[in-house]
Amino acid sequence: MKTIMLVDDNPTLVMLYSEVLRRNGYAVRTALSGKECLDILRESSPDLILLDIMMEPMDGWEVLTEIRSGNSTKTIPVMVLSAKYPQYDEISSHSPHIDGYVMKPVTHESLIRIVGDFFRFRDYLDTLVTRAEERGADEATIRESVALLRHWRMVEMFRSILGPDLGREVSMDPEQMERFNVLKKILAGHGITIDEAGLRIES
Numbered sequence: 001m002k003t004i005m006l007v008d009d010n011p012t013l014v015m016l017y018s019e020v021l022r023r024n025g026y027a028v029r030t031a032l033s034g035k036e037c038l039d040i041l042r043e044s045s046p047d048l049i050l051l052d053i054m055m056e057p058m059d060g061w062e063v064l065t066e067i068r069s070g071n072s073t074k075t076i077p078v079m080v081l082s083a084k085y086p087q088y089d090e091i092s093s094h095s096p097h098i099d100g101y102v103m104k105p106v107t108h109e110s111l112i113r114i115v116g117d118f119f120r121f122r123d124y125l126d127t128l129v130t131r132a133e134e135r136g137a138d139e140a141t142i143r144e145s146v147a148l149l150r151h152w153r154m155v156e157m158f159r160s161i162l163g164p165d166l167g168r169e170v171s172m173d174p175e176q177m178e179r180f181n182v183l184k185k186i187l188a189g190h191g192i193t194i195d196e197a198g199l200r201i202e203s
Contacts, residue, residue, distance in 0.1 A: 001027050002048070003026070003027040003046040004021055004026050004027070004029070004048045005029045005030070005037065005041075005048070005049045006018055006021070006029070006030050006031070006081075007030075007033075007036075007049060007050065007051045007055075007060070008052040008055070008081070009032055009052065011032060014030050014032065017081075017111065020111060021115070034059070034060070034063035034066075035058060037051075037063055038063065038066055038067075041072075045072065045073065047077070048076075048078075048079060048099075048118065049067070049077065049079070050102075050115075051063060051064065052080075052082050053082040064097060077118070077122070078097070078098050079099050079100035080100065080101045080102065081102045082102075083103065083104040095154040095155055096150075098154060099118060099150065099154075100114065100154075100157065101154070101157055129142050132192050135191060135192065137186075142187070144183060145180070145184070149180075151176065152180065
């Protein structure tokens with residue numbers, strides 16, 4: 001059973017979303033503050049964190065920074081669940097470090113679909129990484145490619161949230177994009193295609 005940590009300072013929303021997640025087969029841990037979240041993470045690691053941004057005194061971005069700086073927590077997937085529209089500086093700073101950005105309010109059906117899609121895509125990538133290694137591709141190259149793919153997908157997600165006018169200003173750093181293109185060529189030599197859909201291995 002997958003465990004999801006829900007971090008939000010609104011106890012009503014925490015109760016509602018927790019019940020929805022539990023009814024759909026997930027174990028749920030809850031935290032009503034950033035500090036409580038970090039305290040829980042010292043004891044256990046969930047499979048996914050759903051993190052609100054507008055919290056006090058420690059907001060969600062501060063919590064994310066703490067999570068990513070901890071040796072035992074830096075690889076835990078974090079998906080933002082917030083009513084706050086992302087700002088350009090936040091996108092630039094944090095998009096490489098999150099696995100999704102969901103605007104509240106979100107319907108129960110949409111929440112379950114988004115969470116399910118995340119786990120399915122993550123399992124799909126893990127399987128293909130293993131197969132790519134079996135093809136002889138360098139593990140470090142694959143892992144870096146997947147990290148940049150994750151960042152790329154987040155940039156596209158932010159573009160969708162902001163709309164065509166504002167979203168056109170959002171892009172990957174040119175150096176990251178150049179590196180991403182180099183890695184794609186390296187993997188292509190092993191019969192591996194990487195694009196917005198993920199990794200594909202030629203049969």
